[in-house]
Amino acid sequence: MIFEEKLIESERIYEGRILNLRRDKVTTVTGSSYREIVEHNGAVAMVVLTDEGNIIMERQYRYACKRAVLEIPAGKIDKGETNPQAAAERELKEETGYTASEIIYLGGVNPSCAYSEEVIHLYLMRGLSKGEQELDDDEVIEIVEMPFDEVYDMAVRGEIADSKTLAALLMAKGRLQE
Numbered sequence: 001m002i003f004e005e006k007l008i009e010s011e012r013i014y015e016g017r018i019l020n021l022r023r024d025k026v027t028t029v030t031g032s033s034y035r036e037i038v039e040h041n042g043a044v045a046m047v048v049l050t051d052e053g054n055i056i057m058e059r060q061y062r063y064a065c066k067r068a069v070l071e072i073p074a075g076k077i078d079k080g081e082t083n084p085q086a087a088a089e090r091e092l093k094e095e096t097g098y099t100a101s102e103i104i105y106l107g108g109v110n111p112s113c114a115y116s117e118e119v120i121h122l123y124l125m126r127g128l129s130k131g132e133q134e135l136d137d138d139e140v141i142e143i144v145e146m147p148f149d150e151v152y153d154m155a156v157r158g159e160i161a162d163s164k165t166l167a168a169l170l171m172a173k174g175r176l177q178e
Contacts, residue, residue: 040118044088045074047172084121101127
């Protein structure tokens with residue numbers, strides 16, 4: 001049996017530049033309870049594949065993790081942006097300098113469905129043309145090109161911790177084997 005929780009009341013706790021936080025009172029099987037929910041406009045992430053079968057990865061310092069992280073190119077969907085694919089194309093150009101002539105939607109994932117509304121839209125991008133990065137003033141991103149199978153094996157061995165990268169690699173591998 002699946003029980004659906006229903007909203008009773010909602011209170012905004014925090015409003016920020018990237019995310020908001022609210023506290024919802026909801027119905028439960030035993031009466032009511034509270035859920036703290038992160039509101040996020042969504043994001044995009046891209047498995048970027050070269051003609052040689054390499055994947056374009058990024059290494060950047062992630063403050064929340066307190067370390068440099070190896071991950072696929074990604075970024076948030078800006079307020080007012082309604083087309084995730086356009087956001088993916090924009091982020092790819094800004095972060096890597098590449099543009100892609102072939103863009104395949106892999107699906108959407110919820111990185112933390114227990115407390116966040118965020119959906120990350122995943123894409124496979126091929127047919128690359130190289131250009132110049134257009135990084136934000138506070139971004140420092142090292143571009144790393146590696147064989148797809150090597151990155152996939154790193155993920156299987158637990159050497160990649162970023163959830164969007166893990167999901168996208170799994171979905172892209174399935175698509176590439178079709």
